[in-house]
Amino acid sequence: MTECTNIDCGNESDLYLCRQCISDLQQWIDKGRALIPDMTATIYRLDNVRQAPTGGGGGLVTGSKPPIDLAALELRDWLTRMHDSTTYAADQMAAGWAWEIQDNVRRAERMVSGPEPEGVDHAAIREKVENIAPPMPTRQLLPFLREKAGIVLTSQHIRDWARRGHLRPVERDPQPTYHPHEVIAAWHRKEAS
Ligand SMILES: [Zn+2]
Known part of the structure; x- marks a missing residue:
């Protein structure tokens, strides 16, 4: 295999x-x-x-x-x-x-x-994260987003979105890195759709 x-x-x-x-x-x-x-x-x-x-x-x-x-x-x-x-x-x-x-x-x-509480201000979270967070590889990204934004993603989400063009890596070598706020934006679009 x-x-x-x-x-x-x-x-x-x-x-x-x-x-x-x-x-x-x-x-x-x-x-x-x-x-x-x-x-x-x-x-x-x-x-x-x-x-x-x-x-x-x-x-x-x-x-x-x-x-x-x-x-x-x-x-x-x-x-x-x-x-x-x-x-x-x-x-x-x-x-x-x-x-x-x-x-x-x-x-x-x-x-x-129960259902997710309404009124979570994702835009505000995104803005906050944008100001403080550098691009990071998926390995760091997942725990970061879980802690800072309460968003639980798997590396497969990231791979899927990158593959479909919803997400653009900042660097590709030696491993892809992503802006956390762009990942949150991609996640938000998925949730909304
Ligand atoms: Zn695998």
């Missing part, structure tokens, strides 16, 4: 995922595992974030106890069964697993925190 099987990656790799994609995937897995304890409240509807479903499907409910959220229960079990990313890297379905893990972790995040 010579190439990472993740969509649009193509890095050299002896496994089904390259080192970068293994590391990205592990971040998602860690994030998913961190959400597991918080999902209990969602399952038993102890929080006010989730509304009980309207009409039918509640199953047998006795007394005044709220029904449990079966979707949240299933999802929590699914997250509990996740392996480390190195295990998936040896599986020929690795790219599919990576996709499913990201999808489920995002779903768990929405269950725990």
